[in-house]
Amino acid sequence: MTKVPVQMTVNGEERAEFVDSGMTLLKFLRDKIGDLTAKAGCLQGTCGTCTVLIDGEPRLACITLVEDCRGGTIETVAGLAADAELHPLQQALLDHFAAQCGFCTPGMLMAAKALLDSNPHPDRAEVEDALSGNICRCTGYEPIIRAVLSVSTSNARRDTAERGAV
Amino acid sequence: MAKQRGRGVAAVNYPTGMNLGGDPTQALVHSTPTGNFIVSLSSVDLGQGIKSVVAQICAETLGVPTERVIVDTADSDTGPHCMGTFASRGTHRAGNAVIAAAKEARAVMLEVAADMLEVDSRDLRTDGAGNIHIVGVPSKSVSVTDVALAAHFQQGRSISGRGMFFIPRSYPSPTDGAMKPSTCYAHACTIAEVEVDTETGEVAVLSLKSVYEVGRALNPKMVEQQLVGGTWMGVSHALYETTEPYYPARDHACRDFNEYLMLGIGDLPKTEIRVIERPAPDGPFGAKGLGEMCANAPIPAVANAIFDAVGVRVDSLPISPEKILRALLAKESSAAGIIG
Amino acid sequence: MEISKSYFADERHGDFKEIGQSRQRSDTAGHVRGITPFYADRRFPGLLHLRMVRSPHHHARILRIDTTAAERHPGVKRVITAKDVPHNVYTVLSLINIGPEDEPVLAFDKVRWLGEPVAAVVADSERSAHEAAASVRVDYEELPAVFDVEDALKPGAPLVNEYHGQNYYRYDSGASRKVRLGDVEAGFQKADHILEERYDSSPIEHAPTETTGCIAVPDQNNRLTCYTGTQAIFFTLDNASIILDVPGQRLHFVGGTAGGGFGGKVDCTVEPITLLAAMLTGRPVAFIYNRYEEMQISSARAAERIYIKDGLTKDGRIVARRVRCYVDSGAYSRHSPYGAQKAAAHFPGPYTIPNVEIDCYCVYTNRTPSSAMRGFGVTIADFALEVQMDKLARLVAMDPLEFRFINAYRDGDMKAHRQLTEGAALIECMQEASAWANWPVDSRYLKMSSRERKG
Numbered sequence: 001m002t003k004v005p006v007q008m009t010v011n012g013e014e015r016a017e018f019v020d021s022g023m024t025l026l027k028f029l030r031d032k033i034g035d036l037t038a039k040a041g042c043l044q045g046t047c048g049t050c051t052v053l054i055d056g057e058p059r060l061a062c063i064t065l066v067e068d069c070r071g072g073t074i075e076t077v078a079g080l081a082a083d084a085e086l087h088p089l090q091q092a093l094l095d096h097f098a099a100q101c102g103f104c105t106p107g108m109l110m111a112a113k114a115l116l117d118s119n120p121h122p123d124r125a126e127v128e129d130a131l132s133g134n135i136c137r138c139t140g141y142e143p144i145i146r147a148v149l150s151v152s153t154s155n156a157r158r159d160t161a162e163r164g165a166v
Numbered sequence: 167m168a169k170q171r172g173r174g175v176a177a178v179n180y181p182t183g184m185n186l187g188g189d190p191t192q193a194l195v196h197s198t199p200t201g202n203f204i205v206s207l208s209s210v211d212l213g214q215g216i217k218s219v220v221a222q223i224c225a226e227t228l229g230v231p232t233e234r235v236i237v238d239t240a241d242s243d244t245g246p247h248c249m250g251t252f253a254s255r256g257t258h259r260a261g262n263a264v265i266a267a268a269k270e271a272r273a274v275m276l277e278v279a280a281d282m283l284e285v286d287s288r289d290l291r292t293d294g295a296g297n298i299h300i301v302g303v304p305s306k307s308v309s310v311t312d313v314a315l316a317a318h319f320q321q322g323r324s325i326s327g328r329g330m331f332f333i334p335r336s337y338p339s340p341t342d343g344a345m346k347p348s349t350c351y352a353h354a355c356t357i358a359e360v361e362v363d364t365e366t367g368e369v370a371v372l373s374l375k376s377v378y379e380v381g382r383a384l385n386p387k388m389v390e391q392q393l394v395g396g397t398w399m400g401v402s403h404a405l406y407e408t409t410e411p412y413y414p415a416r417d418h419a420c421r422d423f424n425e426y427l428m429l430g431i432g433d434l435p436k437t438e439i440r441v442i443e444r445p446a447p448d449g450p451f452g453a454k455g456l457g458e459m460c461a462n463a464p465i466p467a468v469a470n471a472i473f474d475a476v477g478v479r480v481d482s483l484p485i486s487p488e489k490i491l492r493a494l495l496a497k498e499s500s501a502a503g504i505i506g
Numbered sequence: 507m508e509i510s511k512s513y514f515a516d517e518r519h520g521d522f523k524e525i526g527q528s529r530q531r532s533d534t535a536g537h538v539r540g541i542t543p544f545y546a547d548r549r550f551p552g553l554l555h556l557r558m559v560r561s562p563h564h565h566a567r568i569l570r571i572d573t574t575a576a577e578r579h580p581g582v583k584r585v586i587t588a589k590d591v592p593h594n595v596y597t598v599l600s601l602i603n604i605g606p607e608d609e610p611v612l613a614f615d616k617v618r619w620l621g622e623p624v625a626a627v628v629a630d631s632e633r634s635a636h637e638a639a640a641s642v643r644v645d646y647e648e649l650p651a652v653f654d655v656e657d658a659l660k661p662g663a664p665l666v667n668e669y670h671g672q673n674y675y676r677y678d679s680g681a682s683r684k685v686r687l688g689d690v691e692a693g694f695q696k697a698d699h700i701l702e703e704r705y706d707s708s709p710i711e712h713a714p715t716e717t718t719g720c721i722a723v724p725d726q727n728n729r730l731t732c733y734t735g736t737q738a739i740f741f742t743l744d745n746a747s748i749i750l751d752v753p754g755q756r757l758h759f760v761g762g763t764a765g766g767g768f769g770g771k772v773d774c775t776v777e778p779i780t781l782l783a784a785m786l787t788g789r790p791v792a793f794i795y796n797r798y799e800e801m802q803i804s805s806a807r808a809a810e811r812i813y814i815k816d817g818l819t820k821d822g823r824i825v826a827r828r829v830r831c832y833v834d835s836g837a838y839s840r841h842s843p844y845g846a847q848k849a850a851a852h853f854p855g856p857y858t859i860p861n862v863e864i865d866c867y868c869v870y871t872n873r874t875p876s877s878a879m880r881g882f883g884v885t886i887a888d889f890a891l892e893v894q895m896d897k898l899a900r901l902v903a904m905d906p907l908e909f910r911f912i913n914a915y916r917d918g919d920m921k922a923h924r925q926l927t928e929g930a931a932l933i934e935c936m937q938e939a940s941a942w943a944n945w946p947v948d949s950r951y952l953k954m955s956s957r958e959r960k961g
Contacts, residue, residue, distance in 0.1 A: 036547040037540030039765075041715045042797040046423035049715050077540035090538035094530070097387045100395065101213025102537030103544065103715040103765030128432045135423060137714055137766045138213050139391065140398030141431045175945065176892035177910050177936055179856040180884060186844055187602030208739045211533065212767035218531040226524040237532070240761035242739050250738025252769050252878055294523035338847065340678040343685030343864065344924035347851035355935035357943040377938040379931035382518075383509055387528035390507040399768075399880065403710055404889075409806050409874075413708030414653040414834075416564065416620065416873060422797045426713060439507045440938060444514040444931045444956075451525045452518070458881045465885065466892030470906065473896065482706035483889060 008072045010035065011079025025069055026050045026061035029076060037077040037106045041135070048134030051107035052076045058114040058133075077106040080113070088151050089113055096147035100138035107134045112148045120155040127152070169361050171372070174470025177355040180459030181348030182446070183255040183333075190332045191255075192246035193263035195224060195271045197325035201296075201314035203228060203271070205237045208245030209260045214457055215388045216256045222385060223261045223450050227268035228275070229292025230310055246328075254455025257384065258350075261450030263329040270327025275310070278317045278325065282308050350446035352454040353379040356397075358435075358467035362475045364494060367487030371401050371435040371468055378439065381446045381454030389456065393439045396460025402429035404465040408484050513934045533763060543762045544716055545733040550723055550790035554583055556783050557635035558793075559625040559642045560803070561617035564651035564872040565664060568615055568624070568644060575641040576627055581634030583787045585642070586626040588614035591782060592751035595669075598774055598840055601744050608669035609838040609875070611749055611778055617646070618666055618837035619874055621803045628783045628791055651872035655811055655832040658871050666837055666870040675835070675843040675868035682830075683850040683868075687922045688861035690817075693826025697817030699901050704813050705890035709806035709834070712879055716765020718804050719794035720777050722784035730784055731758040732777050737767045742774040749778040750785070757781070769878035773805050773840055805877035808842055809834040810849075812890040817861075822904050822912045826861040827854045831887065835868050836875035841882070842868045848883030851923050855891040856932045857913040862922035907940055911951040916959045930956035 007016040010033060017032050026043075029035045029052070038061050041049035045063040052061045053075040080087040086094070089112050099105045108131060115122055115130035122130070127148045136144065183189045194206040205224050211217045221235040228235075239245055248260060273287070279298040280287035283306060291301050292310075299307030317323045338345035356376040362369050374397055383389040406427035409420050420426040445452020465483070473479050478493035511518075536542040573585040588594050588610060597607040613624045625642050629635035650664045657663055658673040659681075666673050677683050694700060720734035730752075736742045739759045747754045764771055776793050783791040795804060810833050817826035831849050835842035846868040853864045881888075899909035911933060919927040933956045940947050 031549070034549070039544070039716070040546065040794075041717070042423060044422060044797060046797070047715055077538075081539060086535075086538065093538050094534050097391050097528075097531070097534070099213075099534050099537040100215065100391055101714070101716070101763055101766045102533065102542045103213075105537045106540040109538065109540075125432075132431050134431075135428070135715055137399070137712075137768070138395050140395040140437065141434060142394055142398075142437060143391065145431070145434075173943075173945075174896065175907050175910075175936075175939070176888070177856065177895075177914070177932055178884075178888045178892065179930075179932060180881075181848075181851070184844070184848075185851070186599075186604075210737050210739060210761045210764055210767070212737060212764045212771075215531050215533070217533060218529065221532060222524045222527070222529055226522055229523075232524050232527075232529050240739055242743050242757070242759040245739070247740050248738075250736075250741050250772060251767065252737055252772055253882065338679070338683065338685075338850075338923070340680075341684070341686070342924065343679065343683065343850060343922070345851060346925055347848065347923065350929055351856075353856070353931045353935045355932070355939040357939055357945060375939060375943045377510075377935040377942070379513075379935050382525070384525055385528055386507060386509060386526070388531065393507070396880075403885070407710045407713075408708040409711045409801060410708050410809070413706075413809055414655070414871070416653060419802055420711075421801055423713075426711060426801060428713070440942060441507060441509045442513040442931065442934055442938060443509065443511075443518055444929055444934070445518055446929055451520065451522070458884070462881050462885050462888045463892070465889045466896070469889065469893050470896040479893070479897075481704065481890075481893060483708065483710075483886070 004067055006066050006070055008069050008074055010074045011076060019066055023066050024062055025064040025066045028066040029061060035076055035078050039103055039106060048107040049104055051110045051134065053110055053114055056117060058111045077109050080109060092147040092151045096143050098139060098143035098147040104134055104136040108144055116151060121152050124149060169363050170475045171361045172471045172475025173357060173359045174467045174474055175357050176463045176466040178463045179351045179353045182258045182350050182455035183348055184253040185336050185347045188332045188335050189249060189255060189259060191248040191259035191263045192330045193260060193267045194246055195267040195327045197314045199314055199318045201310040203235045205235060205264055206245045207239040207248055207260055208242060209248040209256055210240045210251045212251055214392060216251060216260060219257050219384050219388060220260055220264050224264050224268045227265050228272050229294055230296060254458045257453055258449055258455050259331045261453060262331040265450055266329025267327040271325050274323055274325045275313055278321055278323055279308055279313045281321060282316055349448050350454050352456050352459050354459055354463040356463035356467040358464060358471045360468060360471040360475055362472055364476060367490035369405055369472060373436040374464055375438050376463060377442065379442045379444055380456045381449045382443050382452035383441050384451060384453050389441060390439060392457050393460045394437055397437050397464050398429060400461040400464030401435060401468060404468040404485055406484050510938055544765050545720055545735045545762060546794060548721060548733055552789050554628050554630055554787060554789045554791045555632045555635045556626050556628050556780055556791050556793040557639040558623045559639050561620060561622040561624055563617060563646055563648050564620045565649040566617050566646035567649060568613060568617060569647055570645040571625060572643040573625060576638040579634060579638035579641060581629040581631055582627060582638045584628045586783060588612040593749050596745060596749050598745060604843060606669055608667055619872055621874060626779050626783060628787055653871050653873060655834050655869040655871060658869050666872055673870045675839060681867060682865035683847045685850050685862065685864035685922050690826040690828050690861045690863040693861035694817040697825050698820040699818040701898055701901060702815040703894055707810050707886045709809045709876060711801055711806050712768040712770030714766025714768060714770060717795040717800040718771055718776055720780050721790060721792045722780040723790040724784055724788055725758060729756050729758055730781055731760060732781055733760050734777055735764040735771050736761060737764060737771045742777050745774045746778045746781055750782055768880045769882060770804055773877050802874060805840060805875050807879035808845060808876035810886040814890060814894050816898060818898055818901060820902055822902050822909050824857060824859050824913050827859050828863040829853045831866045833868050834876060835870055836873045837870060838875040840875045840877040842876060845883040849887050852884045852887050854922055856915050858915045858919040864922065905947060907936060907945055908947050908951055910936060911954060916956050
């Protein structure tokens, strides 16, 4: 099996590895660098549990070749919390009881983060759209939507306050 | 060529647990040296949160805050037998086993405290905040932490307990089926509102109002999680889900999520839940199992609402757009036959 | 979510500190950090991968299994067939004396459903395992298959399951689990209306986001540890012990959180073979279902066909109900004999009917074995029962909710399986729903109570 070099940033850390040509980003994350947060729910890009961010965009790691990620910036749930403090999205899911088995949670978080990073104050339809590639079998989705909307609301309040302050 | 609305109702009950081999679950509870409590089980958490609710049950029984209880489960080396988490049995069976174990542990804890305070253990009360004091004399108290330390290092006593839930297996009579399948039943009534597109056969479930009787809502937010999630799955069953869309033919069996349809995040009905409680005499603090029932009532409620909306019955699941359109066409042509 | 405290207030005692509080769950912080350990979130050096060779036919005799190409395939450590399994017939409920045993771990003479496991290939990479599995040659002689539950019960239907000798599970009550109360024929005679209807469902998948699977690891002290998503730790351990003919104390089962269960992870189908692979190779082995296997190989909710015949008086009382329910167990029993019995206990629904006749059949067909799923034995029954109630109400021009009040069970009422009703609350649920959803009913129904029969 041909080995190829890949180099990229994962959660702020530079990674350089030799991998089998054709390795997926999901396998790279889980098996090569030990980041088990992205999950392997279907390995065919239909469930969203492997959602990570590549250069700020939500992508399905199970159908992305790690070779195509050279020089890219990868973000996973492992890098979400700033040390001990949870990211507002993580805190919101906690507060809203928006996780049961937890298997879809990492994918949901990264898809939601991608949305909020580019659109800090989305409405419900935008949240639904952003999460429409992530399957959940336990929660019925509603608590997750409400959790993300709560972050949207507090973003809006903060932005209004900042504008007011200026 | 219109969108027509209708509403339907369904009322159901659901048994807790199984009538199989005694439906047993065991639990062990013990104190650490500093008065935290470990609950040992082998029940598996599937996301329903059994680890969390069992901690609350144990804490209530012991008379300590929930955060002092740690649940260690799903390891056959450390946890006593549990039949498994299914049949809506988890909270009820494990909960009951934990109450029995926690009662035994509490009795020892109070005896240790009684020794320390030089009273009879019957004169003691836990305050639920981590202290034990003499009834009527709140100033005369010891902390649970100190009691545990004393038990371990001064009195040589084990603050621990064992519990087991078991019901005698009931064998159905071969002639008339007389049997005892369960000791407690939860209830539900769901009213669904739908909108049917008579051109495409698609159904939008607009709203669901469900009343659930659950015995006792041990942790209301967790109860809500189950009921909302289960309601979603029920609607998904009613309209979309099957691995064999041409059953009983196995043709075009669904292979993956591309082909297996489910209720999507953009199609959620407005789901509202209300709970009433009629405590089960044999439930942990009266709780009944509810994890399965919540998916059941929505299905016929939606089917009945479709009939109310467009006057056709689809008596096979899933109630797909194709089936609705065929039924509408059949209704149209038979009506035309009468008129013509 | 509102809790209506006015109902049954005198039955609700207790001043609690923890119970009734929405304490934060202990696991959610781990979920949002992505650190909750699921069975596949573990790494073992030297891990081998198991892929199963499966039947491409619905029903066929096995003439020959040729594994030589697979055994020679680079990376393959072992190919396991039926002869390697110490006790190759397993029945998940045999632990509690529900037999007969009727399902091979690996098929040897026959395959009875499309996808049935025939051989297990164990290799040092997923790719080798896949390629080697494709190189296993099995010669089959196809047999006629039967897919419809009623066809399966007709004389001359292909015999699906020789272990039972007929295409249904034989209860001590005969071909069906029977429940009999009163005299339905007399009841039908007294009725003003008769309604006979049929209801159908098709198999439904649990489709958890985490697929079924396990990792078996040779461990300290000559033991094997199995990390698994099973919903039933000891059930699976004890079944594995029987199948592998290994004393239970050598097995250590570790679950974690299962990434969704819904009843789909109680069939103990992956652990025994994976443990065997670990025993035979001395290496850790992972067997993880892909999404196709989760969809078509792992058990689904049984499809059911339900016939209900009701006798109804013109004032809205159901005086007789006959139910015939066929549960499609697929090719093997799994939990279905119990599921069909559970259905028999659930019919005729939470209503008091003086004459009841129930027959629930557990039928074998050539499809994926069905098994427990959320609402086992009840979900499809409730679909049939509650649509039927709607039809009955309209037959006598009654409001569907009022019709249910008239027939609802109360404490002390005799159920069809001869237990007295206790703890009923159907009436109160309907009263609350009526007020809340603005579905008005006559005031006499709002005065009813589950605790006593009046009106």
